[in-house]
Every structure is written in C-alpha cells, then in structure tokens.
Amino acid sequence: MGEPIEGVYLSAAFDLEEMFARYFEPHRDRVRLRRPEAIDDPLKVHFALAWRPAANAFAPYPALRLACSIAAGVDSIVNCPSLPKDAVVARVRDENQADFMAGFAAWHVVWHHRNMRHHIVHQTRQEWARQGIDSFVPPRDCTVGVLGFGLMGRAIARAVTGMGFKVAAAVRNAPAAPMAGVEYEAGTDATARVAARSDLLINVLPLTAETRGLLDARFFAAMPRGSVLIQLGRGEHLVERDLLAALDAGHLRGASLDVFEREPLPPEHPFWRHERILVTPHQASEPSSVLMAAQVAQAAQDVVAGRVPETMVDRANGY
Secondary structure, three states, X not given: OOOOEEEEEEOOOOOHHHHHHHHHHHHOOOEEEEOHXXXXXXXXXXXXXXOOOOOOOOOOXXXXXXXXXXXXXXXHHHOOOOOXXXXXXXXXXXXXXXXHHHHHHHHHHHHHHOOOHHHHHHHHOOOOOOOOHHHOOOHHHOEEEEEOOOHHHHHHHHHHHHOOOEEEEEEOOOOOOOOOOXXXXXXXXXXXXXXXXXXXXXXXXXXXXXXXOOEOHHHHHHXXXXXXEEEOOOHHHEOHHHHHHHHHOOOEEEEEXXXXXXXXXXXXXXXXXOOOEEEOOOOOOOOOHHHHHHHHHHXXXXXXXOOXXXXXXXOOOOO
C-alpha cells in the first residue's frame, strides 16, 4: 500500500478536526486529513472534508479532485465559488440516519395531529383534561405531504403511512415502483400541488436555487387553512417573517421548526416564544461519524483510482 491520500479540513463554521479526527484513525493507512495551516504542500491535497467552507476555501488546492460533506447536505459545498469545476462532490448515505429522521418526523405529525401540547399545558396545572377522540380527524382522512423524496423522504413516507395517514409526495418524475399508500405529484410545480392538499406538510428538500425561499407567503396561502408546517430541510428554505404572518393570521395552525437560517437560533428570536411553534435545535437526525469516515476514505480512494464514488452527488441538481 502506498502513501495515504492527502486531505484537508475546510469549514468556516466548525473545527472539523476536533470533531472527526478520531473517526479517521482506523483509515490512517488510506487517508490523511489535516487543517489548512498544517498542509506543507497544497499540490498534494486531493480531497477535502467540508462543511460551510469559506468562499475561497478550495482555492489553495489546485490538485483537489473530491469534496466530501460531513452529512447528507452538500449545498454549501456545491455553491462555494472556489470549488473546482471538475471536482467530485460526495455526501454521507446512512440508512440509520433516514430512520432517525423518519421517527422524528412521525413524532411531530402526532404532536400536531393529536394536539399534544394540550397535555403539556394541563400537566403544568395538575389538571386531568382529556380530549375527545371525535375532535380529531382520523389519520386515513388526513393527508401528510412530503417535499423531498430521496432517502429521507421515502423513510418518512413509510413511517407515516404505517400510522394510517395518507401521503402525498412531490417528485421530479413519477417512480416506476410506487410506494404503497403514497400518491405522487410530479413536475416543476409538484411542491405547490402537494402543499395545496396537505393537512400536515413535511419539508426535507435539498437546498438549491429553486428551493431557496420556497416556503414563503404565496406558498403558505396555497396550503389549506388550519394546516401545519414541519420544517426539517434547510433553514434557507423558509421566509421567517412570512411564516409568522401566516400563523398570526390563523391560516396555519402550527409549525415545527428544526432548521434555521441562523444557527444557533438567537435568544431574542420570536420563534422561541410563539405558542404555535415548536423549536428543536437542528436535531432531527445526523449520520454516523464512523460511517462518514469510512465513506470518505473509500470515496477518496475511488476518485484517485479513477472510479466514481457510490456517494457522489449530481452537482447540477445539488443532491
């Protein structure tokens, strides 16, 4: 075996070495990752582990052939202006992450569908306050929309249909093998058509030029009155002031928000105190760091050997 493939940590947001170096130890014979300041010969750097890299982060490495995300999202990498045009971009693919996401989404569906906040409020008052079952729409008469039907979206759909809900999914093209219990809306305006029929709408879309700012006033107006948003995608999907307006006007009856344009969410932000919003700290799911390191090491070997990594994404689509 030859020398390890040289790599560099690139992030303006986190100390990736501190977070992940120990997970790459088992792969030290295959790859070596260092901070930018520790790189003695930039020409030897063939790959990067990146998350929210600075605009010029890739510029010092003319031989770079691969940029790997630490998670499923790659938007900050593919949109980085210094990313070489011919560099392969790879992401983490973790079936367990999808299962975690599905459970998280299903919990929020139940939270809103059964008005579970009612019990939190009455527990603080030591009150035994039951809710009549007839006050709830039966799951089979309630449509859960899913925006984004990749690994995460499909896992969510399986979980939600398993609880008896109808599911409507927005897709680019109708699948050859449809999932039982799921109805598909295909085409360029599929997200709007799914939104228009959803009692609860779950967003797990990737961030692209087309989806940035998608969740805005016009979008919320198209949703049924009394519907709910469960936002698990990217913070930049949401126009925050428009969501607040839709909630305050009573058009939407609730929202769960796990991702935000600015993270951590500032203490003064109105989302924290809004009684119709449930805030969680970007906790829906995350990939295994052990699996991530193994996939990055394999992707680096594949690219250097002229092979296409299984974890490669379509840079044009952003996922």
